[in-house]
Amino acid sequence: MADQSTQTDELTSRERIKRALSHGKAGRISKDTSNKVMLGVFRAAAYITTLVLVAIIAYVVINGLPHISPDFIFGWPEGVNAEGGIWPTIVSTIYVTALAMLICTPIAVLAAVYLAEYAKQGRLVNIIRYAADALASVPSIVMGLFGYALFVEAMGLGLSMLSAAMSLALLMLPIVMRTTEEAIRAVPRYIRWGAYGLGATKWQVVSKIVLPSAFGRIATGIVLAIGRAIGETAVVLYTMGQAINMPITPLDSGRPMTVHLYLLANDGINMNAAYGTALLLMIIILAFNLFSRYLSRRSR
Amino acid sequence: MSVYQSAPTPESSAIIAKDFDFWYGDFHALTGLDVNIARNKITAFIGPSGCGKSTFLRCMNRMNDLIEGTHVSGSMSLDGNNIYAPGVDPVDLRRRVGMIFQQPNPFPKSIYENVAFGPRLQGVTSKSDLDDIVEESLKRANLWKEVSNQLSKDGLALSGGQQQRLCIARVLAVQPDVLLMDEPCSAIDPTSVQKVEDLMAELAPEMTIIIVTHSMQQAARISDYTAFFLQEVAGEPATLIEYGQTDAIFTSPMDRRTEDYITGRFG
Amino acid sequence: MRKLFSRQLVEARHEMLSIYEAVDLTLHDAVTAFLTSDKKLANKTKKATLQIDARCANLEAVCYNLIATQGPVASDFRLLQTIIYIDFNLQRMTDKVRQIARAAKHKVKADIQLPAELNDLILREADCVYRVVGSSISALVNNDMSIVCGLSDQDEPVHQIYEEFFRTYNRMSAPELSDDSSYDDLRRTIMVSRYLDRTASISIDAACRLTFLLTGQRLTASDLVDIDEDELESMRVPSGEGVVLDPKTDAQYVAKLPLDEVGEQLRHLIESLNDDDEVDADDGEVVATEE
Numbered sequence: 131m132a133d134q135s136t137q138t139d140e141l142t143s144r145e146r147i148k149r150a151l152s153h154g155k156a157g158r159i160s161k162d163t164s165n166k167v168m169l170g171v172f173r174a175a176a177y178i179t180t181l182v183l184v185a186i187i188a189y190v191v192i193n194g195l196p197h198i199s200p201d202f203i204f205g206w207p208e209g210v211n212a213e214g215g216i217w218p219t220i221v222s223t224i225y226v227t228a229l230a231m232l233i234c235t236p237i238a239v240l241a242a243v244y245l246a247e248y249a250k251q252g253r254l255v256n257i258i259r260y261a262a263d264a265l266a267s268v269p270s271i272v273m274g275l276f277g278y279a280l281f282v283e284a285m286g287l288g289l290s291m292l293s294a295a296m297s298l299a300l301l302m303l304p305i306v307m308r309t310t311e312e313a314i315r316a317v318p319r320y321i322r323w324g325a326y327g328l329g330a331t332k333w334q335v336v337s338k339i340v341l342p343s344a345f346g347r348i349a350t351g352i353v354l355a356i357g358r359a360i361g362e363t364a365v366v367l368y369t370m371g372q373a374i375n376m377p378i379t380p381l382d383s384g385r386p387m388t389v390h391l392y393l394l395a396n397d398g399i400n401m402n403a404a405y406g407t408a409l410l411l412m413i414i415i416l417a418f419n420l421f422s423r424y425l426s427r428r429s430r
Numbered sequence: 431m432s433v434y435q436s437a438p439t440p441e442s443s444a445i446i447a448k449d450f451d452f453w454y455g456d457f458h459a460l461t462g463l464d465v466n467i468a469r470n471k472i473t474a475f476i477g478p479s480g481c482g483k484s485t486f487l488r489c490m491n492r493m494n495d496l497i498e499g500t501h502v503s504g505s506m507s508l509d510g511n512n513i514y515a516p517g518v519d520p521v522d523l524r525r526r527v528g529m530i531f532q533q534p535n536p537f538p539k540s541i542y543e544n545v546a547f548g549p550r551l552q553g554v555t556s557k558s559d560l561d562d563i564v565e566e567s568l569k570r571a572n573l574w575k576e577v578s579n580q581l582s583k584d585g586l587a588l589s590g591g592q593q594q595r596l597c598i599a600r601v602l603a604v605q606p607d608v609l610l611m612d613e614p615c616s617a618i619d620p621t622s623v624q625k626v627e628d629l630m631a632e633l634a635p636e637m638t639i640i641i642v643t644h645s646m647q648q649a650a651r652i653s654d655y656t657a658f659f660l661q662e663v664a665g666e667p668a669t670l671i672e673y674g675q676t677d678a679i680f681t682s683p684m685d686r687r688t689e690d691y692i693t694g695r696f697g
Numbered sequence: 698m699r700k701l702f703s704r705q706l707v708e709a710r711h712e713m714l715s716i717y718e719a720v721d722l723t724l725h726d727a728v729t730a731f732l733t734s735d736k737k738l739a740n741k742t743k744k745a746t747l748q749i750d751a752r753c754a755n756l757e758a759v760c761y762n763l764i765a766t767q768g769p770v771a772s773d774f775r776l777l778q779t780i781i782y783i784d785f786n787l788q789r790m791t792d793k794v795r796q797i798a799r800a801a802k803h804k805v806k807a808d809i810q811l812p813a814e815l816n817d818l819i820l821r822e823a824d825c826v827y828r829v830v831g832s833s834i835s836a837l838v839n840n841d842m843s844i845v846c847g848l849s850d851q852d853e854p855v856h857q858i859y860e861e862f863f864r865t866y867n868r869m870s871a872p873e874l875s876d877d878s879s880y881d882d883l884r885r886t887i888m889v890s891r892y893l894d895r896t897a898s899i900s901i902d903a904a905c906r907l908t909f910l911l912t913g914q915r916l917t918a919s920d921l922v923d924i925d926e927d928e929l930e931s932m933r934v935p936s937g938e939g940v941v942l943d944p945k946t947d948a949q950y951v952a953k954l955p956l957d958e959v960g961e962q963l964r965h966l967i968e969s970l971n972d973d974d975e976v977d978a979d980d981g982e983v984v985a986t987e988e
Binding site: 318327342 | 498522528531535536538551597
């Protein structure tokens with residue numbers, strides 16, 4: 131060792147690197163210690179997240195489960211609408227969500243196809259994309275107010291399934307559009323080229339290859355958006371009304387589960403019914419999430 | 431500028447490029463290409479990465495039209511007709527000039543549907559016709575034996591080499607006159623490479639095949655003619671350096687740059 | 698790039714030249730042994746030819762191995778083909794040299810005294826053959842196709858002397874010999890002239906492959922007669938480092954050749970090598986002591 135240091139300038143680069151590496155080891159906290167500390171920190175963070183989720187679910191389940199019965203689910207509200215079942219609200223929620231999906235999906239998917247496949251990539255497309263992202267982050271209460279002003283008042287649709295569905299569609303639109311665009315872009319260009327190489331037109335490539343290939347991911351996006359729409363309160367509060375009503379036509383008003391839950395909890399008349407509703411809502415959303423997972427798994 | 435060693439005559443050529451230049455937007459990618467591609471022979475394009483050989487290949491079925499801002503000058507004719515003439519529909523052209531890519535790219539559909547895709551585009555709907563086309567194409571691609579009892583299986587479930595042959599079958603199903611192969615063997619295992627090469631040799635008597643390859647050995651093994659492309663200065667357009675019979679190019683190239691490249695002493 | 702392969706190619710080329718040199722020197726020994734009826738030298742020569750055979754076989758294996766493993770193309774491939782072809786012809790030449798050595802042994806054994814006239818013819822023929830072989834080597838070292846073109850002219854006197862030898866021999870009265878084996882020995886003795894003639898032709902065959910190496914055209918000695926040098930030069934194609942090597946390095950492998958038998962360029966190269974040796978005498982000593 132001493133021999134080496136006396137003739138530094140004669141060391142080969144390889145020897146110098148070796149020496150630098152061996153010197154580097156000295157004077158540092160041992161790798162083991164730092165590893166263990168960081169592992170602990172990461173674990174703690176993960177446990178906290180899981181714990182919060184478990185706590186919320188457990189709380190709702192414990193409070194809500196005893197109240198759930200076929201009568202509660204399929205019954206009609208009684209008294210000041212705080213007793214009895216919640217069937218009309220469940221139907222209203224599913225009705226409005228399905229309607230919103232029917233309105234939103236074609237528009238969002240077509241817009242995404244245009245953005246991803248047809249539009250000349252450039253400033254305009256970037257602006258559209260940015261606008262979509264901004265739309266996704268508009269607070270839902272603002273969207274509710276806007277829906278009220280436009281659909282309920284200006285267009286004269288009144289507090290109705292249709293007004294609520296269109297407002298919800300506005301909320302879902304950016305989510306579905308962006309996920310669809312991502313899904314379309316994720317289709318490998320090689321696959322498109324293969325279709326073009328066989329003499330397919332652009333529309334044939336999009337309709338026969340790109341959209342079918344992207345279907346799984348598009349569906350996942352739609353399902354996630356639906357999950358968001360079901361849980362939405364502020365938008366529907368302003369656009370659907372609060373009347374307990376079994377909606378038949380799109381112009382009927384109704385009371386969705388979220389609003390029912392809000393009113394129950396607000397008045398504090400029947401907290402058990404509120405928890406029961408909350409639990410049902412959570413189960414529905416969870417079901418949609420699992421369904422979207424299933425779709426995305428299957429499409430791979 | 432470029433050297434021609436016993437290159438094909440115009441009479442024996444399927445594709446003739448004359449004074450052909452190509453631009454990606456402002457970037458002048460290829461210049462001054464005069465190439466005759468022999469009919470029903472295998473022609474190999476070789477050259478270092480970025481020398482424009484794949485670009486030139488994609489010019490032959492106007493695949494570059496899909497990229498915004500590209501344009502060409504000069505002429506490129508297929509069987510005597512300029513394919514860049516106004517009124518030529520690239521979609522029709524691509525049916526006559528099929529293409530195989532580096533990455534096997536079966537559609538996420540069944541094997542049967544993959545092969546039937548092209549004929550369906552052309553309006554073939556009869557189930558029995560489609561069955562015939564699928565069987566015939568898979569047989570020509572030497573894949574029939576391996577997949578005949580699992581035609582409804584997803585094309586992506588096949589091995590890489592089988593996928594590539596499925597893609598070849600898919601192209602054969604539309605009966606192209608010319609087959610462009612852009613590094614068809616660089617993403618598959620050696621055994622499959624052999625099979626694809628055998629397949630090319632079987633197809634060549636009735637089909638003009640052009641293959642872009644990075645493997646000198648492959649070019650020397652399978653091609654009748656070889657063209658060497660080179661971009662000498664970064665930013666300048668690439669061009670053809672030497673073109674001629676494969677034997678001649680690989681035994682006694684006339685150009686120093688060809689010699690250096692194929693013997694692996696490039697740069 | 699491909700440094701290892703390039704080195705292997707250059708090594709193969711040097712080995713080929715070195716074997717060529719060995720064949721030439723062994724040929725000298727064989728002829729000397731024959732003319733001076735030196736049985737010891739004849740034996741030594743015969744052993745040397747066997748060693749050369751082994752080197753040829755080894756070189757051939759090396760070349761085929763490189764072809765199989767490196768996938769050579771263009772000038773690399775031409776070089777390997779050329780080396781294999783020349784190597785094969787060197788084996789044929791070695792065979793002739795061995796036969797001359799064997800003839801020398803039989804000549805001593807049977808105590809055959811060739812008439813001075815015939816002895817002289819053999820000496821003259823051998824001299825011409827040395828020059829053909831020397832020129833062949835010079836052509837290869839200097840990648841000089843003009844030498845190749847001149848080889849058939851150089852072969853002319855060899856052939857003439859060979860014919861003259863047999864004419865002369867036939868005119869002589871045949872000696873009465875005691876038994877059949879003595880006749881065999883006599884036949885071997887006079888066949889030396891034929892062996893020498895063949896050696897020159899084979900050497901020319903080998904050297905003609907230089908045109909393939911440099912132009913990619915397979916031209917035989919008879920084709921070359923119709924082509925003039927300028928035309929041949931214009932057919933040159935570019936070649937890699939294994940082919941167009943510094944001739945000075947090549948010259949080291951043939952430095953033992955008699956200077957008056959090689960081409961002018963090669964002579965200068967060898968002479969300058971020898972000059973360098975004297976300058977670098979110190980280095981030489983160091984190497985020697987290390988060994």
